[in-house]
Amino acid sequence: MNATIAMILALAVGTYAFRLLGPALHGRVELPQRAQELLSAGAVVLLVALLATGALTESSDFAGWARPTGVLVGAALAWRRAPFVVVVLGAAATTAVLRAVGVA
Known part of the structure; x- marks a missing residue:
């Protein structure tokens, strides 16, 4: 078996466990209350970082102004509180209209 x-x-077994x-x-x-608060804050920070990366970058470059x-x-x-x-x-639609009028 190769490496x-x-x-x-090993990763599959670890993930399942x-x-x-x-x-x-x-x-x-x-968990202590402080640890629960830190875990909740960490989840929010991770989601915001993921959102910012997806909204602002494309192939390691700035995605332009239409997407953000x-x-x-x-x-x-x-x-x-609009419906999803x-x-x-x-x-x-906003992104499409901006790209259609030439905003990159």
Whole structure:
């Protein structure tokens, strides 16, 4: 067995074990309140970083102004509690119109 297959198998077993531990330890392990707050904040920071990377970059370069503007329109619609379909269509339409008029 070569090293690549061994690494894939090790990662698969580790992932399965990690996912199995969640339900197995639920209710048995108590995290301190501060740790729970830090984990929640970390999840938010990770999602914001993922959003910023997807909205602002394309192939390691700036994506242009149309995509971030569409994301901002979608965020504004979501903040105003518009239905999800309206949020997605509003963001896509904004980006499409800006690209159609020549805003890169």
